[in-house]
Amino acid sequence: MYTFDDIQSVITSEVEREIKNLSETEPGNLYQPIGYALSMGGKRLRPAMVLLAYNMFRDNLTDALPVAMAVEVFHNFTLLHDDIMDKAEMRRNNPSVYKKYNENIAILSGDAMSIMAYEYLLKSNSARLPEIIRLFSQTALEVCEGQQYDMDFESSLEVSIADYLNMIRLKTAVLLAASLKLGALAADASEKVACQLYDFGLNLGIAFQLQDDLLDVFADQSKFGKRIGGDIVANKKTFLLLKALEISDIQSKAVILNWVQKEEFNPEEKVREISGVYNQLNIKRITEGQIDFYFQAAVDILDEVELPEEKKTEMKKLARLILSRDH
């Protein structure tokens, strides 16, 4: 069994090889931005999940690398296009692709990345390739649906918590879930265990997004890559906001709605005031309760998987790592 660290270094070297290839491919204005997008990195969580799942059944990681790379390229494609749509000028402390190049180049490079993801899948020798491509496509389309719901919700006040959970399932969780299932399919695991890993990933993904919502408001600014309260400023319909609207009395609700509807405001004041309401309503504790709920659901599913315990060790570590629980 490989550790998560081993797996990350396998992925890093594969991504670096790809970036080097891209730097030598013409037209440069199409392929260099793709290399740049891939170089911005992060934890490479999704491809690591493909390989971790694969490694529960098989030893030779090389066979699953194309699938892992497909997921990483696809994920970075969605970030690239999301940054255009959200007008996000920075990504992990670097200018986002559309800022560094221009919007047209960013649109087209993203389009090419989405196709390259399939080209990666096609390099897999798996006998279950059609199934792999089918799951990948279905997931990719769901991610688009999630992004559309997210955009729709920005300008709506009629969003329920059920709507929100469906949105984050699509936008975030299905890709984590599919990464695990794709790894299992590439390893020719049984349908049962592949589905269990999917469900494990789905619950973990929802917990992960709830955690992300929470950190936006309650992170330690010195350790947080972005500005605290970005979601509040942008009127993102996060779990925190929706839960606050649900449980607040008429007075607190008025405070929130007043800030949400203001066109001109001081962002720091808005963040301070709405965080104040969150504190009064104990939103942090409530959200943590939800995160625990989904995390536990994930762990329970993993426990049911009929594999020796040592095969699950790294996956459990990953789950804790994703929720920043042991580092």
Added chain:
Amino acid sequence: MYTFDDIQSVITSEVEREIKNLSETEPGNLYQPIGYALSMGGKRLRPAMVLLAYNMFRDNLTDALPVAMAVEVFHNFTLLHDDIMDKAEMRRNNPSVYKKYNENIAILSGDAMSIMAYEYLLKSNSARLPEIIRLFSQTALEVCEGQQYDMDFESSLEVSIADYLNMIRLKTAVLLAASLKLGALAADASEKVACQLYDFGLNLGIAFQLQDDLLDVFADQSKFGKRIGGDIVANKKTFLLLKALEISDIQSKAVILNWVQKEEFNPEEKVREISGVYNQLNIKRITEGQIDFYFQAAVDILDEVELPEEKKTEMKKLARLILSRDH
């Protein structure tokens, strides 16, 4: 054998069925723009080419419909994103998708279409599905490369006719070529004949794009959907412009370059003056000669295909139709 008209009505009804499905799928802001993009139609040339090629070997068109639809959805995706990049507000006398909805919706709907194209392919029962997906992906990536070269060339004066031919091969011809080869693969035709059809389509596609360049300047305005001279106004590096620069004396070249470099100008005057130079240099006749060259190359390849003559009749009609030679 089906006629081209038969095949077009098969495609039209399939596209309409898809548009109806899309109108009922959530989120509406993702799927309705896709239905709108597909409804703008046109001649549905590419899916017709898939089915025509298929029909050279097999009778039951239904089996090739998913592949034909994949090509149509992909082609309309490229138009949708190209319109954003080119700031083209109209498409076939309708507002383009980004104008009718907004740019973010257009980006995301396009992304979803590109994935839906693969979902269509995956509906095919062909035993050669991996080969089909591989050719489709490679072609899709080449189309992106062609679009990038086209954008690069707009701001460059160092474009050779060889560069131009490579650009239109990628941007236009490979998709026509691949449509035919995909039809042949779906019909489980031999590799030899599938490649011959590809080469036939490639030459036809280059002739088609040259013809498109020619029509931009020399079409009959009353029959032409767009404004005459659009390429001239936008400094598109068309065959006409590049050939004119190649063969003009120093004086005519100065006239062209002067217009190309002007930032502010009267568009009609620019079109009139540059067309004037084209007339002096006999550019229409020269371009027609090139079109004939590629058309003849296409026909010669089709003649070599070892199939009874009657199997090629509709394909030959299509070739003439594409170049508007008999209607």
